Amino acid sequence: MKNAQSKNNPNAFWRFLSSVKLTIVLLILLAIVSIVGTVIPQEQGAVEFAKNLSPAMFRLLSTLQLFDMYNAPWFRLLIAFLALNLVVCSINRFPSTWKRFSVKPAPNRSKPFEKNTLEDCFEVTVNGDEASKRVEKILKSGYRNVRRKTSGADHFFYGDKGSLSYFGVYVVHLSVLLILVGGLVGSFFGFEAYVNILEGEKADQVIIRKTMRPLNLGFEVRCDKFSVDFYKTGAPKEFKSLLTFLVNGKAVQKNDLLVNHPVEFGGITFYQATYGSVAGKEAHLRIDRKSNKPVSSEKTVKGNISYPLPDSEGTFKVVDMRNDIMHLGPAVLISIKPKTGNPLEFWVFKDHDAVKKRLPPPMLASPKFNPEAFPPYRFSLTGLKTLYYTGLQANRDPGVPIVWVGCFLMVSGLFVTFFMSHKRVWVRILDQGARAKIEVAGTTNKNPVGLQKELRHLMINLQTEFHKKG
Amino acid sequence: MDNSLILSYTTFIYFLAFMVYLLGMVMNRAVLSRLGTYLSLLGFTAQTLAIILRWVESYEMGIGHAPFSNLYESLIFFAWTLMFLYLILEWRTKNRTIGAFVTPLAFLAMAYASFSPNISSHIQPLIPALKSNWLISHVITCFFGYAAFALSFGISIMYLLKRLDTAEKNSLFLRLIPSTAVLDDLNYQMVVIGFLMLTLGIITGSVWAHSAWGTYWSWDPKETWSLITWLVYASVIHTRLVKGWKGKKIAILSIVGFLCVLFTYFGVNYLAGLHSYAKK
Numbered sequence: 043m044k045n046a047q048s049k050n051n052p053n054a055f056w057r058f059l060s061s062v063k064l065t066i067v068l069l070i071l072l073a074i075v076s077i078v079g080t081v082i083p084q085e086q087g088a089v090e091f092a093k094n095l096s097p098a099m100f101r102l103l104s105t106l107q108l109f110d111m112y113n114a115p116w117f118r119l120l121i122a123f124l125a126l127n128l129v130v131c132s133i134n135r136f137p138s139t140w141k142r143f144s145v146k147p148a149p150n151r152s153k154p155f156e157k158n159t160l161e162d163c164f165e166v167t168v169n170g171d172e173a174s175k176r177v178e179k180i181l182k183s184g185y186r187n188v189r190r191k192t193s194g195a196d197h198f199f200y201g202d203k204g205s206l207s208y209f210g211v212y213v214v215h216l217s218v219l220l221i222l223v224g225g226l227v228g229s230f231f232g233f234e235a236y237v238n239i240l241e242g243e244k245a246d247q248v249i250i251r252k253t254m255r256p257l258n259l260g261f262e263v264r265c266d267k268f269s270v271d272f273y274k275t276g277a278p279k280e281f282k283s284l285l286t287f288l289v290n291g292k293a294v295q296k297n298d299l300l301v302n303h304p305v306e307f308g309g310i311t312f313y314q315a316t317y318g319s320v321a322g323k324e325a326h327l328r329i330d331r332k333s334n335k336p337v338s339s340e341k342t343v344k345g346n347i348s349y350p351l352p353d354s355e356g357t358f359k360v361v362d363m364r365n366d367i368m369h370l371g372p373a374v375l376i377s378i379k380p381k382t383g384n385p386l387e388f389w390v391f392k393d394h395d396a397v398k399k400r401l402p403p404p405m406l407a408s409p410k411f412n413p414e415a416f417p418p419y420r421f422s423l424t425g426l427k428t429l430y431y432t433g434l435q436a437n438r439d440p441g442v443p444i445v446w447v448g449c450f451l452m453v454s455g456l457f458v459t460f461f462m463s464h465k466r467v468w469v470r471i472l473d474q475g476a477r478a479k480i481e482v483a484g485t486t487n488k489n490p491v492g493l494q495k496e497l498r499h500l501m502i503n504l505q506t507e508f509h510k511k512g
Numbered sequence: 513m514d515n516s517l518i519l520s521y522t523t524f525i526y527f528l529a530f531m532v533y534l535l536g537m538v539m540n541r542a543v544l545s546r547l548g549t550y551l552s553l554l555g556f557t558a559q560t561l562a563i564i565l566r567w568v569e570s571y572e573m574g575i576g577h578a579p580f581s582n583l584y585e586s587l588i589f590f591a592w593t594l595m596f597l598y599l600i601l602e603w604r605t606k607n608r609t610i611g612a613f614v615t616p617l618a619f620l621a622m623a624y625a626s627f628s629p630n631i632s633s634h635i636q637p638l639i640p641a642l643k644s645n646w647l648i649s650h651v652i653t654c655f656f657g658y659a660a661f662a663l664s665f666g667i668s669i670m671y672l673l674k675r676l677d678t679a680e681k682n683s684l685f686l687r688l689i690p691s692t693a694v695l696d697d698l699n700y701q702m703v704v705i706g707f708l709m710l711t712l713g714i715i716t717g718s719v720w721a722h723s724a725w726g727t728y729w730s731w732d733p734k735e736t737w738s739l740i741t742w743l744v745y746a747s748v749i750h751t752r753l754v755k756g757w758k759g760k761k762i763a764i765l766s767i768v769g770f771l772c773v774l775f776t777y778f779g780v781n782y783l784a785g786l787h788s789y790a791k792k
Contacts, residue, residue: 278639
């Protein structure tokens with residue numbers, strides 16, 4: 043009793059796992075839950091989306107892990123379940139496939155000939171034995187597993203083609219597993235990181251996206267030059283970084299990095315992802331001193347270096363340079379140390395008119411945004427040198443080759459499964475004294491039209507063989 | 513001649529072809545149906561010419577690229593692949609009734625491309641991410657997949673209509689539609705071609721994404737919807753090959769599959785549109 047039960051339970055479970063109904067349910071379920079992830083913004087997008095949700099809704103969605111659904115354990119479990127189902131189904135069905143593949147029907151079966159018409163046979167002017175030699179030669183050149191049987195002066199042949207096509211479906215299933223394994227390998231042993239490098243500078247670390255932690259590369263990558271081209275419409279045409287890879291300070295490799303043309307170094311692949319610009323280290327300023335005798339001077343200044351004010355009333359320095367601040371364009375933060383009185387800091391914008399128009403009055407009134415905050419001086423920003431930085435994606439994914447092999451197998455497996463069939467042919471030679479009658483028939487597991495073509499082709503081959511030799 | 517102008521004529525020709533195929537069926541006039549074939553061939557030839565012209569024109573503008581780069585061009589190419597597959601199918605099956613169910617789809621795609629105010633017919637330069645040799649293979653495989661699924665959709669509709677045909681009804685229109693067995697078989701063939709092409713399309717897309725962004729799969733809505741479509745057609749194939757489903761069930765599943773194709777193609781843009789609206 044106990045024995046029967048313990049035997050029965052795994053069987054029931056095995057039956058459940060090997061059912062195609064489960065496959066269909068899982069496929070449809072995966073499709074449906076995948077929809078959810080396209081409707082609810084994921085990861086970065088989720089932050090913006092979550093702001094507009096009620097707290098209860100937010101709690102519900104985040105408990106169900108719907109903001110990072112494709113990485114959620116339950117989603118992965120669903121995929122693992124499908125993989126398990128696929129493995130069990132394949133194991134379960136393999137014996138019967140093997141049987142179909144390896145079974146060798148008798149050469150002298152008569153059933154395949156039952157539906158034959160006059161077009162499926164022809165007569166030759168040689169006897170059965172001679173005819174059988176030539177038939178065998180033709181069959182062996184085009185078919186596998188050719189076997190014959192002789193009864194008296196009559197001869198019977200069997201041959202087949204495409205029996206390996208039964209295994210196409212296993213190749214497809216294996217390919218799905220390989221792609222999943224490749225994905226797993228990538229998520230365990232790979233990483234996705236990024237780094238922004240200023241033109242002329244170098245980096246020896248990248249930031250891992252998932253954890254936001256830095257990762258030491260073990261080498262340095264320098265951006266020698268960054269360039270961006272635009273179309274007349276203003277859309278970017280091409281952006282390109284000239285990279286140099288350095289090991290122990292020595293340049294070992296130089297590459298042009300373009301979008302769609304990644305570069306590999308030290309097992310890490312670099313992709314041209316984005317670019318941007320930041321303020322450089324030099325600003326061009328005009329300083330006006332209002333008085334009876336106005337003085338105006340222009341100066342190119344470097345960051346964080348003190349310069350004397352034109353009338354020696356103190357010193358000033360530029361402590362911050364921004365390419366864009368509050369969407370108001372370039373600005374510098376000027377710090378003044380007067381001879382007497384308290385030091386002060388204020389922003390000077392390049393486009394002061396825009397600032398006047400767009401900054402709310404209370405902010406405008408603040409000395410922080412007043413270029414005349416230190417009277418009688420007035421500072422103007424006339425130019426700011428900008429520097430480009432290149433945004434690189436730096437990835438390692440050892441799973442990729444496995445995924446590509448999986449993709450290749452999937453396409454070949456699908457091709458074999460859909461477009462190839464197992465064709466079995468029989469040829470019988472009925473001896474009629476000095477003459478013989480040759481008849482052709484066949485069966486197939488699918489594609490009956492293809493079989494008819496095959497048989498016509500075989501007939502023509504046989505007929506030309508006999509015509510040639512008379 | 514301007515390629516957009518030829519394409520406008522093509523739209524009109526496909527509409528005529530649809531009308532003539534339909535009239536041929538309703539009035540049971542083989543002459544009309546044959547005229548439908550001639551019109552389809554004419555439209556297809558004109559469209560092929562226009563696509564080549566557009567390609568050449570882009571090179572003359574100095575921004576040469578295959579004409580597969582925006583919604584306008586993709587809709588035109590979709591109609592082209594659809595008519596290409598349809599004409600082969602008509603030639604193979606020697607049946608012209610399918611035309612009445614497929615040419616309207618080609619016409620709608622062309623009309624949407626030509627007349628929607630949101631779709632620009634200008635030849636636009638390629639942004640850096642699209643500058644890749646994978647563009648051509650990715651677009652061709654995807655759109656042949658979409659076209660095969662569109663044919664499967666048309667055939668499934670025909671199947672469901674044909675089921676209404678009974679001896680006492682004696683409807684001429686329905687009688688001309690091929691038998692349910694033939695339709696079922698054709699439908700399966702289209703699903704198989706579409707599935708193989710979609711698989712190739714997803715794979716070429718992954719290879720391309722891997723060289724452009726560094727990841728072969730990033731679960732963006734378009735990728736995910738192509739996977740959803742793939743899963744739906746995978747279940748069509750499994751139910752048919754393993755469970756032996758036929759006929760009505762497969763026809764309905766194929767229609768659901770094509771709705772997924774439509775969503776992958778258009779709906780995803782709408783999703784993105786929702787987001788950008790919500791951000792404002």
